[in-house]
Amino acid sequence: MATYSFVASHRIIDLTTVALLSNGAAGIPELFRTETAQNLGVTGTIVLATCNRLEIYVQLSVAEHLGPVSDMLYAEIAQKSELDAELIADSFEIYENLEAAKHLFTVASGLESAVVGEREIAGQVRRALAYAQEEGAVPGELVQLFEHAAHTARQVGQHTTIGSQGRSIVSVALDLADAVAEKDWKTRRALVFGTGAYAGATIAALRERGCEDIWVNSRSGRAPEFAAKRDVRAVPKGETYKAMEQADVIVGCSGGSDPLSPAEIPPGHHTILDLALSRDFDPAIADLPQVELITLESVRLAAPEETEEAVATAERIVESETQAFAARQKTRNIDSAIVALRSHTMEVLDEELDKVRSQFGCTAATEQLELAMRRMVKSLLHTPTIRAKQLATQGRTSDYIAALETLYGITIDDR
Template identity: 25%
Template sequence: MSVWALGLNHTTAPLDLRGRFAFALDQIAPTLQSLRSSFAPGHHPQVEAAIISTCNRTEIYCASEHIALDHTFGWLAQSGGVAPALLRSHAYTLHNDEAARHAFRVASGLDSMVLGEAQILGQMKDAVRAAETAGALGSTLNQLFQRSFAVAKEVRTATEIGAHSISMAAAAVRLAGQLFEDLRSTRVLFVGAGEMIDLAATHFAAKEPKSIAIANRTLERGEKLASRFGGEAMRLADLPSRLAEFDIIVSCTASTLPIIGLGAVERALKARKHRPMFMVDLAVPRDIEPEVKALEDIYLYTVDDLAQVVQQGQANRQAAVAQAEVIIDAGVQSFMHWLGQRGTVPLIQQLNAQADEWRAAEMTRARKLLAKGEPVEAVLEAMSRGLTQKMMHGAMAELHAGDAASREQTAQTISRLFLRKER
């Protein structure tokens, strides 16, 4: 069995390209079905697959008897509507121990924009549950991810890799504090009601802004989140007409197209008499049209723009990285040992089936002899002799076949298998 992975992330691809390969959680199941059915007819049920899609990365993990990196690569390029050459220039491909090491590093927060951040672990667990629900996860990938989670837990327990990490939400608050003298005088709007917005709202609420509002496509979900922060909820459709009311806008939805356009922001600025607006677009693909950034009095940051802020303090955690890598290396070796043993499973199954067949044949013969009135001791003797002869027949035949060199090699193997002394 082989494992392979391919993907693109915040270090290899620009935001807009990553946006073409972003899959919402409810898209994972049909997307996995599309990937698995793209393999040769009759072959795809044997291909295990999982997709991890976050703001900073999209990665595909697969397992099968044979590595099919080129095919998987072509499928991903087609799904994103880009030329394979363009995707290849921004993507990475990994197989077996490299794929395992990468998965372990991702789960442990070593491959994140924020070194040691914990959110990716929850996102990986969501992706694994989605793959399992879709029936795309087999024993190999299940082992890979469960071991990833175990390694991540050990890394966080045994090292200080997550100490002093600055989340994307905390970075947004820090930047907003540089623009506005007192965040308590600001009105904050959050667009969306997912996990990232929940995190951002928690950080901003700690600064006690004048007001908090949640705009969401589903009003009920928006109201539920807004109630936690003493805020109001509004429909997404009301956003353009109310945009001018807010000093800070943080957006992160699963929309495939921008929901805050240049025209709406221009009208909002005019109504505000060009009082500055701080905007954070945490979505991939973008929620806010990129042209908005060129407007005066607009301070727009994307997930990539926040990179420099979140890297602060990273030097303090570099000492823990070496410790984490040792834990990860041990995890990789253990997984590869398990994967290597999986290759002998079919042979073990065949051996067990053959032994059962021999046993059944000798049991049938023994019952017939007993039915004829043969002595029990004689029947047992005949049955044990029959089983022994069946088991030894192949080895004896091999000892008499081939040239002298092959017979010598066979003799050593048979000695090792059959003449072991009990310790």
């Protein structure tokens, strides 16, 4: 069994391409549940999509089928996004097994974020796992991978100053807005597009700065319920233009498929923060008079850097947790090997006991013989079991598994 991560992020491609890839990847979980994918050995997948990255984690029982599975993934995204398949393939980096784990731990800790140390990503990693579990069964290996990523993020948060200032994409964007928006936060009216977790985080960040006049707009019709839970106001249906007209700061968090054009923006002074992965606003609105447009690219360029010492400490924690995860996986492998050896031995024993019963019947002597043989087998398995655990602690699980295959023909996946 092998785990692969397909990673497209702001580090190697522009954010517009990330958004297009993410839109095209919406059907990947369903695709990988089809009979075709299962025949290729796909046993599970988790998709992590944020404002600056798309990561697809795939568990594959047949490593040799990585090529066909990759082609299937790229073709699906190409069909839905209308991007060229070759461009899509070039946009992804592929990590395998322990490399995939280390990468995810690094991402969850905020070390790969546009704003290093941002806290939002750890929650996004947890939600990616939860969403995958809601959609269907997720293999234990992927669950353990994502749970350990969340654990690593907590360790980095507890033992370093990374993220201690509460920096996030939203907070940096609001800092930029402070430099150009009129009034102060107590007297500004904020309009938030969207009703997802990102919009919720934005409302919390606005409140932290003293903003009290917050409105929520949603094309899906969920604004009233969303607003009521957060004690903010919902824009009535059909009054989006009026709401924008009265807003000082407008924050896009919805990622709608139809961005607002310059003609749809009311005249007057507006500071617009477009923080959605798929733009809520056409970039051309930046050319409108009295409009200041702040985008994810603006945030990336303005993001403050963490100290080298804090980053180095965080990286050491990630490396340590990666090795701990690897050791835990090896222990699970050795446990599987022990179970396989016991099952093989007991199967042989049961076959021989069946022969004894068929020849001599279920007599008292037969029962005594069975007890003696089971004690003998248990005794014979004791030393191999102890040695298995000793070898696992020495990092020699592969040696033990190879010996089982050579001596007994028992095959255990050691990846």
